[in-house]
C-alpha cells in the first residue's frame with residue numbers, strides 16, 4: 340500500500356474525528372459485553388427496585404421510597420429521617436472515596452461502565468441504530484437532503500427516545516410518590532404540580548443528555564473528567580496504546596510496527612478520540628478500542644493487547660514487573676474507604692430511634708405546693724424515629740428525692756412527634772438553692788435499647 344492508501348486511511352480517521360455528531364461503529368468483544376452487562380444490571384435495579392414491597396408495622400409499603408412530604412427515606416426495613424443527615428452524608432463521602440479508589444486502580448472505569456450518562460447514551464445509541472442503521476447509514480442519513488424517508492426515520496427515532504425518557508422519568512418520580520399510586524394518577528391526569536414538573540424535567544433531561552448531548556457531556560460538562568488526573572499515579576492502569584509496539588504505524592506492516600493504521604479504534608470510540616495520541620481527558624476507559632484492535636490483531640495473526648489497560652510504568656518498561664496494587668495512593672484511598680465504612684456502620688448501629696427535647700415552662704419558674712414540695716414544669720418533645728408506634732416511660736434523675744408527678748408513660752405514633760407536659764417535684768429545703776442540673780431519661784417499653792437522655796435544670800428557692 341503506497342502513500343495514497345495511507346492518505347486515504349488518514350482521511351477516514353479524520354472523517355470519524357471531525358467535529359459534529361459522532362456515529363460510533365458497533366464492536367463486539369469482552370469490554371462491549373461488560374458494558375452491556377452493566378446496562379442491564381443498573382437498569383434492572385433502577386426500573387425494578389421501585390416495585391419492591393416491604394411489610395412494615397403499618398402494612399405493605401414501597402420498599403425504597405423518598406417520602407418528602409413526611410420527611411422519611413424508606414430503605415426496606417430502615418427508615419431514615421432528617422436527623423440522620425450525618426448517615427446520608429457518610430454514604431455520599433463513602434461513594435466519593437470508593438470512586439477515587441477505583442480511579443486510582445483502573446482510571447475512569449466508573450465513566451466507561453457505570454456512569455448514568457454512559458449507560459443511557461448506550462441505550463439511546465442502540466435505539467438509534469435499530470431505526471437508522473449502522474454508523475455509516477446514520478452518517479449518510481444525517482448528510483442527506485431532507486426527504487420523506489429522512490423525516491420518517493428521524494421522527495421515529497426521536498419518538499422512541501422521548502418515550503424511553505418518559506418511562507425513565509415516571510420511574511424516577513416513582514421513588515418519591517409510590518409508583519403504584521403514581522401510575523393510576525397519571526392515567527387519569529391527576530398528578531400534582533410537583534410530580535408533573537419533575538416528570539417533564541427529568542424526561543427532558545434524559546432526552547437532551549443521552550440523545551442530543553451524548554459525549555459532549557463527558558467532554559465539556561462533566562467536572563470529574565477535569566480533575567480525575569490528580570487521582571492517577573504512574574502505576575494507574577488506563578486504556579492505552581502501546582506506542583513501542585505499534586509505531587511506526589504503517590498500512591500493510593512491510594517494515595513498521597504492529598499498528599496497521601486501520602483507524603477502527605477511532606471509529607468505535609464513543610467520544611471520537613484517537614487513543615494513539617496518548618492519554619486524553621475525554622477518554623472514558625470504556626475499552627471498546629481494545630475490543631476493536633484485538634480483532635484486528637487476531638486477523639493479522641498478532642498477539643492481542645496493542646491497545647490495553649496498562650500503566651505508564653508498564654508501557655515505558657514492558658519487561659518491568661507489574662507494580663503492586665497496594666501503592667501509597669491506593670493505600671490512602673483504601674484506608675479512607677474502610678474508615679468511612681466503619682464509621683457508617685457504627686453510626687447506623689448507634690443511632691437512637693427516639694429523640695427528646697426538653698423545654699422548661701417559661702411562665703412559672705417554680706411552684707411551692709401546700710405539702711411543702713417544690714414543683715417545676717416542663718414540656719418534653721418526644722420524637723419516635725421507629726417504624727412502629729412506641730410507648731415511652733419518662734424518668735428523671737440528678738437530685739435525691741426527685742420524682743415525676745402524674746402520668747409518665749406516653750404513646751407516640753410511628754414517625755410521630757408528641758409534645759407532653761410533665762411536672763417534676765422534690766421536697767423543699769433539702770437541696771442547695773438556685774438552678775440544679777437534672778437529667779430526663781426516656782426509654783421505650785418493650786424495646787429497652789431504644790432510649791435517650793436530655794439535660795435540663797431544676798429551679799429551687
Ligand code: SF4
Pocket residue numbers: 580585588597598599600601602603604605615631632635645646
Ligand atoms: S485498531 Fe489497532 S491497528 Fe487499527 S489503527 Fe487502531 S491501534 Fe492501529
Ligand code: SF4
Pocket residue numbers: 578607608609610611612613614621622623624625626627628629
Ligand atoms: S479511546 Fe478507547 S477507551 Fe477511551 S473512550 Fe475511546 S474507545 Fe473508549
